[in-house]
Amino acid sequence: MADLGSSCDHCALPIPPADLVVDEIDGIPWEFCCHGCRGAFRIINGAGLGDFYQRRSWDEPGTPHGSFSGEESFDDAFLSRYTVPADHGMEITLLVEGVRCASCVWLVERYLRGLPGIAEARLNYATHRLRVRFDPRQTTPSQLCHALNRIGYPPRPWTEDATQAAMEKERRALLIRFGTALFLSMQLMGYSLALYAGYFQGMDPEAKHLLQLLAGAVATPVVFFAGWPFLRGAWRSLLRGTAGMDLLVATGVLAAFGASLHGLATGGEVYFDTAAMIVTLILSGRLFEMAARRRAVGGVDRLLHLTPESAWRLGDGKPVRVAATSLSPGDRILVKPGERFPVDGRIAEGETEVDEAAVTGEPLPAVRGPDSAIAGGTLNLSASVTMVAASDSRNSFAARIARLVEDAQNRKAPIQRLADRIAAVFIPLVLALAGGTWLFWRLHPDPGVSPLLAGVTVLVIACPCALGLATPTAVLVASGAGAARGILFRGGDVLETAGRLTLAAYDKTGTLTEGRPEVISVEAVSGTEDDLLRLAAKAAAGSGHPLAVGILAAAKGRGLAIDPPGAVRGFPGLGLERLSTTGILRIGNADWFESLGIHVPDRTAPGHQTEVLVATDDKFRGCLLLADRLRPEAASVIERLRRLGLRPVLLTGDREDAAAALAGPTGIDEVRARLTPAEKTAWIDAARQRGERVLMVGDGINDAPALATADVGCAMAGGTDIALETSDLVLTRPSLEGLFEGIDLARRTLRIIRQNLFWAFAYNLCALPLAAAGLLEPIYAAAAMAASSVCVIGNSLRLAARPRRNSQILARKSSLTRIKVS
Amino acid sequence: MLKSTVVLIILSLCVGAAVWLVFIWAVRRGEFDDMEGPKYRMLDDDPDREKEIRKQPHDP
Numbered sequence: 001m002a003d004l005g006s007s008c009d010h011c012a013l014p015i016p017p018a019d020l021v022v023d024e025i026d027g028i029p030w031e032f033c034c035h036g037c038r039g040a041f042r043i044i045n046g047a048g049l050g051d052f053y054q055r056r057s058w059d060e061p062g063t064p065h066g067s068f069s070g071e072e073s074f075d076d077a078f079l080s081r082y083t084v085p086a087d088h089g090m091e092i093t094l095l096v097e098g099v100r101c102a103s104c105v106w107l108v109e110r111y112l113r114g115l116p117g118i119a120e121a122r123l124n125y126a127t128h129r130l131r132v133r134f135d136p137r138q139t140t141p142s143q144l145c146h147a148l149n150r151i152g153y154p155p156r157p158w159t160e161d162a163t164q165a166a167m168e169k170e171r172r173a174l175l176i177r178f179g180t181a182l183f184l185s186m187q188l189m190g191y192s193l194a195l196y197a198g199y200f201q202g203m204d205p206e207a208k209h210l211l212q213l214l215a216g217a218v219a220t221p222v223v224f225f226a227g228w229p230f231l232r233g234a235w236r237s238l239l240r241g242t243a244g245m246d247l248l249v250a251t252g253v254l255a256a257f258g259a260s261l262h263g264l265a266t267g268g269e270v271y272f273d274t275a276a277m278i279v280t281l282i283l284s285g286r287l288f289e290m291a292a293r294r295r296a297v298g299g300v301d302r303l304l305h306l307t308p309e310s311a312w313r314l315g316d317g318k319p320v321r322v323a324a325t326s327l328s329p330g331d332r333i334l335v336k337p338g339e340r341f342p343v344d345g346r347i348a349e350g351e352t353e354v355d356e357a358a359v360t361g362e363p364l365p366a367v368r369g370p371d372s373a374i375a376g377g378t379l380n381l382s383a384s385v386t387m388v389a390a391s392d393s394r395n396s397f398a399a400r401i402a403r404l405v406e407d408a409q410n411r412k413a414p415i416q417r418l419a420d421r422i423a424a425v426f427i428p429l430v431l432a433l434a435g436g437t438w439l440f441w442r443l444h445p446d447p448g449v450s451p452l453l454a455g456v457t458v459l460v461i462a463c464p465c466a467l468g469l470a471t472p473t474a475v476l477v478a479s480g481a482g483a484a485r486g487i488l489f490r491g492g493d494v495l496e497t498a499g500r501l502t503l504a505a506y507d508k509t510g511t512l513t514e515g516r517p518e519v520i521s522v523e524a525v526s527g528t529e530d531d532l533l534r535l536a537a538k539a540a541a542g543s544g545h546p547l548a549v550g551i552l553a554a555a556k557g558r559g560l561a562i563d564p565p566g567a568v569r570g571f572p573g574l575g576l577e578r579l580s581t582t583g584i585l586r587i588g589n590a591d592w593f594e595s596l597g598i599h600v601p602d603r604t605a606p607g608h609q610t611e612v613l614v615a616t617d618d619k620f621r622g623c624l625l626l627a628d629r630l631r632p633e634a635a636s637v638i639e640r641l642r643r644l645g646l647r648p649v650l651l652t653g654d655r656e657d658a659a660a661a662l663a664g665p666t667g668i669d670e671v672r673a674r675l676t677p678a679e680k681t682a683w684i685d686a687a688r689q690r691g692e693r694v695l696m697v698g699d700g701i702n703d704a705p706a707l708a709t710a711d712v713g714c715a716m717a718g719g720t721d722i723a724l725e726t727s728d729l730v731l732t733r734p735s736l737e738g739l740f741e742g743i744d745l746a747r748r749t750l751r752i753i754r755q756n757l758f759w760a761f762a763y764n765l766c767a768l769p770l771a772a773a774g775l776l777e778p779i780y781a782a783a784a785m786a787a788s789s790v791c792v793i794g795n796s797l798r799l800a801a802r803p804r805r806n807s808q809i810l811a812r813k814s815s816l817t818r819i820k821v822s
Numbered sequence: 823m824l825k826s827t828v829v830l831i832i833l834s835l836c837v838g839a840a841v842w843l844v845f846i847w848a849v850r851r852g853e854f855d856d857m858e859g860p861k862y863r864m865l866d867d868d869p870d871r872e873k874e875i876r877k878q879p880h881d882p
Contacts, residue, residue, distance in 0.1 A: 106862075176849050179845045183838060
């Protein structure tokens with residue numbers, strides 16, 4: 001069943017006809033998109049874990065970049081720094097890529113446990129961290145990494161950094177506070193129910209006093225241990241002279257607690273349950289908020305490369321693998337094709353092509369020979385070279401950009417949160433009202449009303465515990481819904497800010513375009529287009545040059561058979577040459593062909609596209625035009641965002657004509673071309689000074705300072721690490737569609753938060769007059785609190801309603817697999 | 823009557839405190855670090871049990 005449009009039985013991607021690999025296992029023909037997938041499928045089936053294919057539920061097909069290749073694997077000397085002794089052997093923690101569903105966890109754990117020497121393997125589904133305990137006499141960490149790589153889950157060593165450790169500690173402390181508050185509040189509820197019953201039906205004074213004492217005993221730790229973060233926050237905000245959420249909470253809690261102590265001493269009613277309930281509910285809100293933040297931060301951490309980059313230092317002629325941070329100026333470093341230059345420097349030996357897209361944004365590689373300057377972070381494409389370091393890693397280009405970014409982040413004013421702003425207005429009002437109530441009853445004495453108690457009741461009832469839930473629940477639900485669609489918000493404030501944007505600045509390469517050249521036209525002198533393409537692909541096979549990759553992709557897309565890579569010689573900056581028995585095949589640019597004396601007829605000017613000429617021996621055969629293609633969804637996303645009120649602007653480091661060619665079809669009227677990273681940042685800063693709220697969408701190192709300066713920076717996965725690090729919004733799928741969904745979700749979240757705040761206040765505002773009138777019974781306060789909390793939580797859950805997910809392909813695929821198996 | 827109530831309340835507090843200590847221990851041990859995985863993990867079959875079933879002869 002090798003029909004067109006079938007998809008790979010391992011990774012579920014559609015198979016280009018030219019790549020089809022068919023393998024027969026137990027008499028059933030299986031189809032794969034590459035030999036790597038076939039290998040993984042065989043290993044998984046061979047280990048008796050074939051069930052994986054029926055139980056998995058992947059949202060997106062494919063395997064992570066770098067799967068199946070042996071080269072990326074780490075050597076034991078490098079990994080030994082990450083292993084620690086454990087009971088009966090050694091332990092290592094790895095970060096595993098490609099974990100998409102619970103079945104991936106099942107597969108990885110089960111597969112590893114089946115290998116010799118592995119005692120225990122635990123993969124955390126939320127953080128993608130794999131902890132393996134192994135016997136060093138039977139296996140080595142590098143074998144372990146290699147085994148994981150072969151089944152399509154490339155690992156890398158993981159170490160906890162200080163900020164992560166602090167965050168984890170904070171989370172555990174909060175969890176303990178919340179658990180304690182919850183446990184004591186439940187005990188308290190029992191006593192309070194008895195007291196309420198006694199209030200309505202009458203109660204023996206001795207029993208009442210005992211229950212009140214018990215209630216006070218369990219409420220005290222809730223207020224002073226579990227509620228400590230609020231008390232501390234309130235004290236700090238008092239010192240600063242600003243009113244915030246913490247102050248409102250602390251006022252309410254302490255007022256309720258104090259009034260209860262007063263009641264306990266004078267034989268009146270107690271409100272201990274109200275004080276405990278406020279603390280418990282608001283702590284749960286904090287916990288929700290932290291869960292949302294952890295999800296986003298964890299997602300970004302997984303995208304970043306956490307290992308310290310290593311480099312090959314040439315000591316006495318023999319390369320030694322060292323950490324990039326240990327390099328110093330004057331070191332000679334070997335950089336192989338496919339590796340990044342670890343630091344700034346100059347080339348000492350060799351000539352190669354360098355992909356500088358990360359630094360300059362220019363998509364096509366530049367030729368760098370002896371004595372050319374090299375920026376750290378750029379990618380070596382074609383040949384091994386030796387470089388001499390001119391800086392250490394702290395002073396490289398990437399590090400300088402990182403400092404620019406830090407400055408920008410420090411300058412950015414902290415966003416005052418909505419609830420805090422409301423609290424700032426609300427607190428003086430409440431205090432005035434409570435004071436007024438006390439004064440009124442003082443001046444108009446009434447035997448049924450105690451002036452002090454009435455004033456305190458106003459304070460208690462005015463502290464809406466649902467206020468503490470209003471923002472966190474909405475943010476938690478929204479960030480969960482976003483994560484399911486590949487959109488990560490780094491913190492709740494981003495959702496709030498993203499709801500108010502007025503201007504959208506886009507980077508060009510890799511953001512609006514796909515960042516890789518594609519063949520857009522084939523002009524053959526003689527023969528068919530396919531013949532010419534097949535010739536070009538023959539010479540391009542095996543090269544890592546973006547143009548060659550584009551040509552190969554086009555040939556595969558047309559289903560042309562491609563010869564295996566042969567004796568191809570690369571001429572950096574000029575072209576490729578393949579020698580065969582039938583003659584010399586060359587592809588390259590016009591300058592090269594002219595210098596070789598190949599006659600090239602006049603052609604139309606390529607404009608902003610790139611042309612690749614093809615010749616066999618001395619005969620010109622035709623040319624291919626390649627261009628970086630616009631993302632198909634770009635125009636529609638930009639238009640929809642414009643309708644939401646985000647005016648589009650194009651900021652690019654590229655030439656004017658290239659920028660203009662892109663602005664037309666996307667409907668962007670304002671274009672700023674030839675901008676350096678600093679100019680982009682300045683432009684955004686100027687726009688913010690004018691009062692605009694700016695969204696910046698970009699992906700390169702050169703965009704990082706601009707991303708940090710903008711109100712909301714949005715990076716796409718596949719962009720550089722530093723771009724992900726500095727952005728507030730990360731799209732984990734390579735499509736702009738997520739940008740619109742993210743902004744739309746943020747707007748809906750802001751609307752829901754506002755509604756929540758209304759519900760949080762509505763009930764309490766109704767109860768306030770009763771409290772001021774001295775008519776309020778404790779039971780009404782409890783009812784108002786419960787009702788507003790339920791409304792707020794229910795309202796937040798509405799954000800989880802999501803559109804239909806695009807997992808039909810996978811659903812169909814898994815049903816197909818099931819048929820084959822049975 | 824009141825005396826027995828007090829005894830029961832103190833007893834309930836003791837039981838509660840024991841559960842609370844277990845909770846603290848579990849948080850410290852990192853049992854709450856993965857809130858997503860366990861709900862799927864419980865659906866997986868126990869590997870040792872699976873092996874036992876395979877070892878048993880199929881024919882009666």
